[in-house]
Amino acid sequence: MKRIGVLTSGGDAPGMNAAIRAVVRKAIYHDIEVYGIKYGYQGLMEGNIEKMEIGSVGDIIHRGGTIIYSARSEEFKTDAGQEKGIEQLKKFGIEGLIIIGGDGSFRGAQKLTEKGYPCIGIPGTIDNDIAGTDFTIGFDTALNTIIEAIDKVRDTATSHKRTYIIEVMGRDAGDLALWAGLADGAESILIPEVKDEFDEVIERLKRGHDRGKKHSIIVLAEGVGSGFDYGKRIEETTDLETRVTVLGYIQRGGSPTASDRVLASRLGGYAVDLLRKGEAGRMVGIQNNKLVNHDILEILAQPHTIDKDMYQLSKELSI
Ligand code: F6P
Numbered sequence: 001m002k003r004i005g006v007l008t009s010g011g012d013a014p015g016m017n018a019a020i021r022a023v024v025r026k027a028i029y030h031d032i033e034v035y036g037i038k039y040g041y042q043g044l045m046e047g048n049i050e051k052m053e054i055g056s057v058g059d060i061i062h063r064g065g066t067i068i069y070s071a072r073s074e075e076f077k078t079d080a081g082q083e084k085g086i087e088q089l090k091k092f093g094i095e096g097l098i099i100i101g102g103d104g105s106f107r108g109a110q111k112l113t114e115k116g117y118p119c120i121g122i123p124g125t126i127d128n129d130i131a132g133t134d135f136t137i138g139f140d141t142a143l144n145t146i147i148e149a150i151d152k153v154r155d156t157a158t159s160h161k162r163t164y165i166i167e168v169m170g171r172d173a174g175d176l177a178l179w180a181g182l183a184d185g186a187e188s189i190l191i192p193e194v195k196d197e198f199d200e201v202i203e204r205l206k207r208g209h210d211r212g213k214k215h216s217i218i219v220l221a222e223g224v225g226s227g228f229d230y231g232k233r234i235e236e237t238t239d240l241e242t243r244v245t246v247l248g249y250i251q252r253g254g255s256p257t258a259s260d261r262v263l264a265s266r267l268g269g270y271a272v273d274l275l276r277k278g279e280a281g282r283m284v285g286i287q288n289n290k291l292v293n294h295d296i297l298e299i300l301a302q303p304h305t306i307d308k309d310m311y312q313l314s315k316e317l318s319i
Contacts, residue, residue, distance in 0.1 A: 001275055003033040005049065005094040008066040009040035009073075009105035012252060013124045013138025015260035016066040019100050021057035022268025028054055030276060035094055036068045040101070041076035041108050043069070045084040049092050061261055064141070064253045072104065082111050089117055096275045098268075100124040100137070103300060110281060110296045118280030120271040121296055124264075126252055129173035131302035132294040133285025137267065139175065140259040142251045146180040149247055150217065154184070157215040160241075163205060163234060165218045167227030167246040173304050176251070177221035182314045187216040189314050190230070192223030193306045202237055204318070209240065216240075266291060 006023045008016050020036070027034045036056065038048040060067055075081040089097070089112075096118040099109040102125035109119035123130040126142035146168050157164050166186075170176045174191020181189035187208060188201045205216055220227050231242040256264070267284045270291045274282055282293040 001032060001095045003035065003093050004096045004098065004272075004275060005035045005037050005044075005089065005092070006052075006068070006098045006100070007037035007040050007044060008068055008070045008124065009099060009101035009108065010070060011102065011125060012064075012066045012070045013126045013136070014064040014141035014252070014254055014256040015137040015264040016070075016100055016124050017057075017060040017063050018256060018261045018264035019122055019124060019137055019268040020066065020068060021061055022265040023098050023272055024052050024057045025054060026269045026272040030272070032272070032276070035092055039069045040071040040105070041073040041081070041085060042071040044088055045073070045076060045081055047088045047091065049088065049094075062255050064255055066100075070101070076108050082108075082115060085112065086115060086117065096120075096280075098122060098271045098275065102127065102136075103130060106283060106296050106300060110300065113281035113296070118275060118278075120274050120279065121283040122267045122271050123283065123285060126176065127170055127173045128175040129170075129304040130283070130285070130299065131304065132283060132287070132292070132299045134287050135259075135263060137260055137264045138252075138256070140263075141254055141256045142169070142176060143179050143183070144257055145251050145254055146176060146247060147183050149245070149250070150180060150184040150186075150219070153245055154217065157217060161214045163216045163218065163231075163240045163242045165220055165227045165231050165234075165242065165244045167220050167222055167244065169247070169251050170221035171223045174221045174223070174306055177219045178306055178311060178314065181219035182310060182317075184217065184219070185318065186219045186314070187318050188218045189311070190218065190220040190224045191306060191311075192221055193304075194311070198233065202234070205234070205238060205240060
């Protein structure tokens with residue numbers, strides 16, 4: 001393989017730049033040219049493609065976001081969209097692709113592989129909702145951002161008698177909420193993978209209140225519903241004054257943690273190795289601190305699950 005492309009797709013995640021850097025440098029080290037495809041699959045269809053050099057990825061390892069930009073493309077889900085993308089790959093002489101993103105991005109990678117363009121997927125999303133890898137790039141950074149924010153809310157919480165709801169990202173996945181809730185000693189953690197636990201949450205709040213607790217922290221994943229609606233329900237059911245903080249997009253930004261930079265570098269280098277070996281339709285990941293790769297189709301068929309023991313533990317620790 002003499003020329004490959006790299007793109008980032010879907011929601012950006014801190015550490016994507018470190019992965020791009022690893023892909024570019026590792027490929028160039030092995031005398032492979034690398035083309036950066038801007039704005040994900042949208043840019044691929046539009047031919048928004050530029051050659052990358054060693055210097056193109058200088059000074060980016062510590063930066064959040066993605067220097068080649070990202071997008072969510074509806075058009076690329078269609079056959080016609082994919083054909084448009086393939087035309088551009090032919091035009092630029094790109095023989096293989098590395099795609100950094102979440103499950104939606106991997107669907108595109110699988111389609112291109114089926115149409116004869118070998119693709120390797122690198123899991124990059126703050127949600128940590130991809131099977132076949134213990135961690136996705138960006139999760140650790142987002143988690144630390146959330147914890148820093150909750151610590152600050154806790155400072156003001158301890159000064160008042162109130163219940164605080166922190167709404168975190170995770171449309172379909174509760175990992176951020178679960179890990180942040182455990183790391184921050186939240187009274188309740190609400191995640192989309194577990195059915196509505198409103199009565200239990202109220203019970204827990206009352207119990208805490210009865211034993212003299214002045215404030216409580218509840219971490220809620222956005223996939224469960226709006227933090228404001230939940231807060232209203234609490235106020236309507238109890239006499240506890242409730243405040244809501246929606247952390248929003250600050251969770252997607254910021255300088256990646258050391259863990260995310262190392263993970264991104266390892267996965268980026270490994271993805272290039274797989275393309276060089278002639279592999280296609282694989283997703284790279286890390287399991288028990290070992291680099292692994294899986295069939296993308298198998299990964300997409302596996303539903304995301306949470307660590308049930310960890311969830312149970314979070315309950316036992318917040319009695
Ligand atoms: O996929 C990561 C994620 O941050 C989700 O948790 C969130 O719901 C979504 O992206 C928001 O994405 P967008 O900015 O495209 O609306």
